[in-house]
Amino acid sequence: MSFKNRKESFNEQNSFTFLAKIRLKVRKIDKSEANRILKSPQKLYFDTATGASVAVGPKISIKGHWPIVVYTIEENAIKIINVIDISSIDNFLLESA
Secondary structure, three states: OOHHHHHHHOOOOOEEOHHHHHHHHHOOOOHHHHHHHHHOOOEEEEOOOOOOEEEEOOOOOOOOOEEEEEEEEEOOEEEEEEEEEEOOHHHHHHHHO
């Protein structure tokens, strides 16, 4: 499945790795928020080294925070690998350029 067709495989039953589940709990991010970011990200990136995709979007519950959702598309399903929460999108964008 192509990166472009990511939305076609989106659903509320995306799988979360053990690491992603821990990160969600520690960072107080609901699965629904991670799914929302996947469905309508503000920024999308592709990690050429790992083959993972990265979706970034604003956190609804805390203004100024930006969850980063790292995922892969496997057999027409999204597998969420990790979720990171940053407090400044500007620093992330500068580092990823």
